[in-house]
Amino acid sequence: MNMNNGIPLAQASALYRPDADIGSPPVLADPQALLNAFHPDYLGSSVTKLAVGANAGDSCQRELAGLLQAEAIIDEADLAGAPVTDIDVLVIGGGGAGCAAALAAAERGARVLLVTKLRLGDSNTVMAEGGIQVAIEPDDSIQRHIEDTLRGGHDIGNPELVAAMAEDGPDVIRWLIRAGMQFEQTASGDLHTRRAGGMNAARIVHCRDYTGLEMMRVLRESVIQHRAIEVWEQSPAVELLSNEDGRKCVGAVFKSLIDGRFRMVRTHSVILATGGVGRLHLNGFPTSNHLGATGDGLVLAYRIGACLRDLDSFQYHPTGLVYPPHLSGKLVTEGVRAAGAWMLNAAGQRFVDELLPRDIVSAAILRECQEGRGVRVDDGRVGVWLDTPRLERSQPGLLERQFPKLLARFRVSGVDPRHDPLLIHPTLHYQNGGVVIDVNGATTVPGLYAVGEVAGGIHGRNRIMGNALLEIISFGRRAGVAATAQRDRGPKKVTLEHVNRARRDLTLAGIPLTQAAPQILPDYAAKGIWNR
Amino acid sequence: MRAAYCTLNFFDFSHLTKTPMTTDGDNPQTINLTINGVAVAASAAMTLVEAAWHGGVPRVTAVSCLESVCGSCRVLLRRGKEVTVNLACQTFVEDGLEAVFLPPQPPPLHHYEISDFTDGWNIQARFHEIFPEASHCRNCHGCVLSCPKGIDVEGAIALAAAGHFRDAGEAFLECVMCELCDSACPELIAPAHVGLFCRRVTAHFHLRPPNLIYRLEEQRKEKMGLTGASHDEHE
Numbered sequence: 001m002n003m004n005n006g007i008p009l010a011q012a013s014a015l016y017r018p019d020a021d022i023g024s025p026p027v028l029a030d031p032q033a034l035l036n037a038f039h040p041d042y043l044g045s046s047v048t049k050l051a052v053g054a055n056a057g058d059s060c061q062r063e064l065a066g067l068l069q070a071e072a073i074i075d076e077a078d079l080a081g082a083p084v085t086d087i088d089v090l091v092i093g094g095g096g097a098g099c100a101a102a103l104a105a106a107e108r109g110a111r112v113l114l115v116t117k118l119r120l121g122d123s124n125t126v127m128a129e130g131g132i133q134v135a136i137e138p139d140d141s142i143q144r145h146i147e148d149t150l151r152g153g154h155d156i157g158n159p160e161l162v163a164a165m166a167e168d169g170p171d172v173i174r175w176l177i178r179a180g181m182q183f184e185q186t187a188s189g190d191l192h193t194r195r196a197g198g199m200n201a202a203r204i205v206h207c208r209d210y211t212g213l214e215m216m217r218v219l220r221e222s223v224i225q226h227r228a229i230e231v232w233e234q235s236p237a238v239e240l241l242s243n244e245d246g247r248k249c250v251g252a253v254f255k256s257l258i259d260g261r262f263r264m265v266r267t268h269s270v271i272l273a274t275g276g277v278g279r280l281h282l283n284g285f286p287t288s289n290h291l292g293a294t295g296d297g298l299v300l301a302y303r304i305g306a307c308l309r310d311l312d313s314f315q316y317h318p319t320g321l322v323y324p325p326h327l328s329g330k331l332v333t334e335g336v337r338a339a340g341a342w343m344l345n346a347a348g349q350r351f352v353d354e355l356l357p358r359d360i361v362s363a364a365i366l367r368e369c370q371e372g373r374g375v376r377v378d379d380g381r382v383g384v385w386l387d388t389p390r391l392e393r394s395q396p397g398l399l400e401r402q403f404p405k406l407l408a409r410f411r412v413s414g415v416d417p418r419h420d421p422l423l424i425h426p427t428l429h430y431q432n433g434g435v436v437i438d439v440n441g442a443t444t445v446p447g448l449y450a451v452g453e454v455a456g457g458i459h460g461r462n463r464i465m466g467n468a469l470l471e472i473i474s475f476g477r478r479a480g481v482a483a484t485a486q487r488d489r490g491p492k493k494v495t496l497e498h499v500n501r502a503r504r505d506l507t508l509a510g511i512p513l514t515q516a517a518p519q520i521l522p523d524y525a526a527k528g529i530w531n532r
Numbered sequence: 533m534r535a536a537y538c539t540l541n542f543f544d545f546s547h548l549t550k551t552p553m554t555t556d557g558d559n560p561q562t563i564n565l566t567i568n569g570v571a572v573a574a575s576a577a578m579t580l581v582e583a584a585w586h587g588g589v590p591r592v593t594a595v596s597c598l599e600s601v602c603g604s605c606r607v608l609l610r611r612g613k614e615v616t617v618n619l620a621c622q623t624f625v626e627d628g629l630e631a632v633f634l635p636p637q638p639p640p641l642h643h644y645e646i647s648d649f650t651d652g653w654n655i656q657a658r659f660h661e662i663f664p665e666a667s668h669c670r671n672c673h674g675c676v677l678s679c680p681k682g683i684d685v686e687g688a689i690a691l692a693a694a695g696h697f698r699d700a701g702e703a704f705l706e707c708v709m710c711e712l713c714d715s716a717c718p719e720l721i722a723p724a725h726v727g728l729f730c731r732r733v734t735a736h737f738h739l740r741p742p743n744l745i746y747r748l749e750e751q752r753k754e755k756m757g758l759t760g761a762s763h764d765e766h767e
């Protein structure tokens with residue numbers, strides 16, 4: 001990404017007028033050409049072919065491929081003397097998907113251990129603002145939800161998974177309400193619904209702009225309070241465990257961030273719920289994700305032999321913040337554009353219809369920035385304007401009424417979106433693909449389930465708003481139930497046979513064993529924990 | 533640990549060390565403070581989290597969202613004699629500040645499962661069984677002074693003790709579960725968990741949306757119709 005051109009901020013600010021006369025944006029003749037030229041997924045230099053593993057020959061984002069084809073962090077010597085815990089169901093990851101899985105398994109009588117990298121609830125789930133999709137309005141149907149989801153995903157999603165999720169929708173909301181989650185209601189008591197991009201009906205239910213926070217704190221409390229669920233925090237999974245032939249998953253190894261010790265857990269069912277990859281900063285992008293989103297689940301699943309999919313497809317959300325610096329990459333919700341905010345380049349011109357699909361809008365912003373029509377701040381980063389002052393002029397009071405979280409966020413920095421336009425740039429937001437699963441969340445490796453953002457197949461190559469929060473509860477519960485039904489005696493022996501196999505494969509393919517994965521934490525936050 | 537860790541470093545860190553955009557290229561002002569006892573020289577626009585990373589303060593892992601919504605990054609702040617608490621990701625560096633990241637609050641001592649509640653009529657009694665301390669509030673304001681979200685925790689606890697669960701819960705809408713109020717409370721009331729109790733029972737007992745229930749009922753009938761039909765075939 002060339003970020004070294006653009007018009008300096010002072011100059012661009014002088015050009016900006018909230019009352020300037022601005023015409024319609026140019027008509028976009030060839031969206032595919034725009035994507036091909038500017039969207040990171042489509043740039044040849046950003047993808048490569050995997051050489052080893054279940055997806056050998058498939059294309060994959062380059063930096064992710066490096067991690068998938070890397071050496072393990074541990075070997076047998078690290079496990080000598082490590083204590084072993086036996087449990088019915090092991091859940092890895094304490095976001096929404098992990099908590100839903102743990103609760104569903106515990107509801108059916110399993111003893112559950114939930115182990116998470118940071119604090120329970122530190123996740124992408126807690127940051128979600130917009131809401132959850134569920135087809136409950138009279139003019140809507142489960143069928144239309146399925147169709148919208150598949151179309152939004154460029155028709156490559158797995159229809160069986162999409163149907164399962166959409167059908168679960170109403171019961172998912174009932175389950176959440178029973179657990180104590182609140183939702184916005186209309187005067188007559190109906191759940192309030194909103195319509196967002198790619199939907200043929202109003203289908204987003206929400207708790208103001210705090211949907212993820214409300215969901216996460218209720219699930220977190222339910223898990224903490226549940227008698228049959230034990231929680232380990234600050235304990236990232238660094239490797240899975242396999243049976244003698246390395247083909248079945250029978251547990252996992254954790255390393256404490258507090259004292260650096262290893263612990264092993266032995267079980268017949270492992271549910272991976274480790275979330276996304278934003279903090280890998282793929283293709284050099286900033287991210288909207290939480291600190292723990294480093295794709296660990298993908299790496300662990302791939303090493304033990306699981307099939308993944310759509311590893312070259314990521315969502316770059318158009319409106320990530322450039323300024324203030326401490327909020328770099330953080331999201332400005334799509335709702336602001338939906339409410340009518342325009343985007344302007346440094347010359348004060350609109351350059352694309354702001355409500356086109358996310359991938360196209362992002363590509364258009366990247367084009368402006370790369371062709372010198374962006375606004376450059378002192379540290380060399382470039383962005384375009386999101387014209388919030390004009391929105392405020394046309395609909396006074398709107399920002400305060402509908403986007404209180406947005407205003408509150410800026411208060412500490414002395415920026416007021418009602419007077420100052422926001423400087424934005426696309427931000428790495430969501431992993432569209434992931435581990436291949438069936439309707440029970442089972443992966444292609446026996447004993448291993450994957451649910452939530454780490455799993456793939458539902459959103460195809462593009463996720464429409466609100467389906468991620470539905471997916472994590474729908475499939476989290478499905479996997480929790482399936483994992484509990486699994487009643488074999490549990491493993492006799494736990495090994496790292498799959499690690500040895502992966503190392504042999506890498507050596508045979510001539511890939512140097514210089515890199516180790518999973519990443520666990522971005523380098524800038526790992527001081528004193530990992531020697532790298 | 534055996535192999536050297538992944539050495540990829542995709543993230544351009546430079547914006548953390550360079551002048552913020554408002555200062556028009558003046559020399560960045562250096563701010564000196566300590567974080568977890570480590571002396572750190574930071575630049576003015578940094579939060580305590582960024583300053584901790586920038587200054588190489590080891591083992592700062594009570595961090596996640598970086599936008600003050602997860603409640604993880606609890607810090608104690610000492611300015612001369614004044615001691616306060618806040619979230620590190622929404623607190624900016626200051627000269628002479630001593631900041632210490634706090635360990636997480638231990639798990640709550642109050643236990644209930646929402647599925648235990650079957651009768652809404654005795655929910656006030658159940659509340660006082662589970663949270664007996666809630667009626668002992670001594671109005672010390674500790675919780676209010678600790679709350680990084682400006683929530684009137686003390687007032688909400690009084691509402692809860694009087695059985696006004698809906699209103700009490702509403703006060704906690706923006707609560708990020710940092711549990712700084714729990715740490716502050718001398719009566720061990722666990723206000724954050726009282727707040728969640730209030731929100732949860734309100735939804736559990738009172739949220740019955742007609743549009744959702746209608747669709748659920750439709751789905752139930754459809755399923756019965758389907759199983760009914762296959763039944764017929766068998767007969």
Ligand SMILES: Cc1cc2nc3c(=O)[nH]c(=O)nc-3n(C[C@H](O)[C@H](O)[C@H](O)COP(=O)(O)OP(=O)(O)OC[C@H]3O[C@@H](n4cnc5c(N)ncnc54)[C@H](O)[C@@H]3O)c2cc1C
Pocket residue numbers: 092093094095096097098115116117118121122123124125126127128129130131132133212235236237238273274275276288289290292293294296297331429430451452453454465466467468469470472518520
């Ligand atoms: C800013 C933002 C806004 C969003 N808004 C919406 C929205 O409005 N609607 C919607 O539907 N979706 C939204 N999304 C997407 C959605 O929030 C996520 O896709 C979803 O919450 C992911 O849930 P999850 O449980 O799979 O992962 P997460 O919630 O991220 O949880 C993963 C957990 O696994 C832990 N973990 C990771 N690695 C390890 C390891 N090695 N060992 C142990 N634990 C590990 C993490 O610490 C974390 O606790 C948004 C996402 C973001 C970032």
Ligand code: SF4
Pocket residue numbers: 603678679680681682683685704706707708709710711712713714723724727
């Ligand atoms: S109410 Fe308590 S837990 Fe919630 S944000 Fe305030 S201090 Fe934190």
Ligand code: SF4
Pocket residue numbers: 668669670671672673674675676685686689716717718719720721723
């Ligand atoms: S800290 Fe505890 S005792 Fe003091 S006002 Fe708050 S709830 Fe009451």
Ligand code: FES
Pocket residue numbers: 594595596597598599600601602603604605619620621622708
């Ligand atoms: S890191 Fe989440 S509140 Fe500070």
